[in-house]
Amino acid sequence: MHPSVILHLEGVTKQFSPAIAPAVASINLSLNVGEILVFLGPSGCGKTTLLRLIAGFEQPQLGTIEINGKIVAGLNQWIPPEQRDVGMVFQDYALFPHLTVAKNIAFGLRQGNKKFETKRQIASRVTEVISLVSLEGLENRYPHQLSGGQQQRVALARALAPRPALVLLDEPLSNLDAQIRLKLRQELRDILKAAGTSAIFVTHDQEEAFAISDRVAIMQNGHIEQIGTALEIYQMPRSRFVAEFVTQANFVTAHYRGRLWETELGSFALPDLSQQDIPQGTQVELMIRQEDLQIHPDEQADVVICDRIFLGRELIYHLRTASGQVLVARTTSKMLLPVGICVKVTVEETALYAFPIHAKALNKQPLAI
Numbered sequence: 488m489h490p491s492v493i494l495h496l497e498g499v500t501k502q503f504s505p506a507i508a509p510a511v512a513s514i515n516l517s518l519n520v521g522e523i524l525v526f527l528g529p530s531g532c533g534k535t536t537l538l539r540l541i542a543g544f545e546q547p548q549l550g551t552i553e554i555n556g557k558i559v560a561g562l563n564q565w566i567p568p569e570q571r572d573v574g575m576v577f578q579d580y581a582l583f584p585h586l587t588v589a590k591n592i593a594f595g596l597r598q599g600n601k602k603f604e605t606k607r608q609i610a611s612r613v614t615e616v617i618s619l620v621s622l623e624g625l626e627n628r629y630p631h632q633l634s635g636g637q638q639q640r641v642a643l644a645r646a647l648a649p650r651p652a653l654v655l656l657d658e659p660l661s662n663l664d665a666q667i668r669l670k671l672r673q674e675l676r677d678i679l680k681a682a683g684t685s686a687i688f689v690t691h692d693q694e695e696a697f698a699i700s701d702r703v704a705i706m707q708n709g710h711i712e713q714i715g716t717a718l719e720i721y722q723m724p725r726s727r728f729v730a731e732f733v734t735q736a737n738f739v740t741a742h743y744r745g746r747l748w749e750t751e752l753g754s755f756a757l758p759d760l761s762q763q764d765i766p767q768g769t770q771v772e773l774m775i776r777q778e779d780l781q782i783h784p785d786e787q788a789d790v791v792i793c794d795r796i797f798l799g800r801e802l803i804y805h806l807r808t809a810s811g812q813v814l815v816a817r818t819t820s821k822m823l824l825p826v827g828i829c830v831k832v833t834v835e836e837t838a839l840y841a842f843p844i845h846a847k848a849l850n851k852q853p854l855a856i
């Protein structure tokens with residue numbers, strides 16, 4: 488394992504029952520020191536199982552897990568959770584109700600942790616992490632005397648206190664109100680970065696994943712579909728699943744005729760594909776992001792605005808094409824058009840991605856861009 492790698496997984500597989508597909512299948516993954524990686528995917532894709540395998544709450548049938556240079560799970564090798572040098576933060580905070588904030592945070596430091604042997608060292612570390620998570624003045628409160636956001640910061644402080652090699656966070660913000668959730672996700676990233684901690688964060692919320700991560704692993708059916716920075720994934724989704732899940736993009740069928748791709752929105756040249764020898768009549772699906780669809784009122788056009796949703800800063804338009812397909816366009820709120828009018832829809836060729844139409848090929852690189 489390279490010294491800059493804190494966690495390495497190779498071929499990690501977990502199957503709960505022979506009758507059902509593995510919850511996690513052949514996962515290969517490396518996490519760098521100080522990096523925040525987010526597991527993002529729909530319900531049931533295996534995010535929590537993968538996190539629990541790393542924590543040591545589940546045992547893989549196949550593969551190895553290495554943390555900080557030590558194999559913690561593998562063939563005939565097993566290190567229990569409490570000896571893995573890993574901190575956990577759960578969705579429901581899991582604080583001890585009968586202990587104060589300071590005692591909750593100090594709890595892990597009393598477990599014979601060799602990094603903090605004296606009472607003074609423990610007290611000083613508790614003060615340090617309380618300040619890191621901005622909970623000064625609340626040291627002597629009990630969990631029920633705190634807000635949800637404050638409780639989650641205590642849980643984070645408790646996980647960080649022993650200076651673990653790795654912190655694992657399982658949907659830590661999902662019990663919080665939308666506004667606190669927004670605020671705390673930024674704070675959480677700042678705190679993890681200030682502590683220099685390597686972390687894995689599980690969520691099914693795409694915006695949260697993007698905001699908090701250095702890299703995101705998009706999961707589906709126990710596999711990692713794509714791993715990369717939020718920008719890489721958004722700009723270059725590797726499969727139709729990633730494109731749909733991450734960008735909620737539109738897909739329009741296109742046929743190759745002459746040197747153009749014909750769609751019901753018009754014909755496009757797709758310069759990136761012009762070098763390839765593509766048979767006439769080839770059918771693909773073109774991905775068009777919601778923000779890349781431009782609309783202009785045009786009485787002659789055959790696309791109709793069938794719905795409009797005002798979101799404050801932006802507008803969402805639902806557009807019905809001549810074939811009956813509904814496309815979604817996102818514009819600034821200045822582009823205010825009434826429902827029921829006809830619009831011409833345009834899109835820059837450089838904003839188009841071509842995806843092969845057959846499911847088998849969907850995991851391949853998109854053909855264009």
Ligand SMILES: Nc1ncnc2c1ncn2[C@@H]1O[C@H](COP(=O)(O)OP(=O)(O)OP(=O)(O)O)[C@@H](O)[C@H]1O
Pocket residue numbers: 503504510528529530531532533534535536537691
């Ligand atoms: N202890 C278990 N026994 C049997 N099947 C399980 C067990 N734990 C999880 N599974 C199954 O494994 C699959 C992955 O579950 P997992 O909880 O990891 O998904 P997830 O992506 O975290 O979902 P969610 O976002 O809903 O929490 C699911 O099909 C789930 O039903």
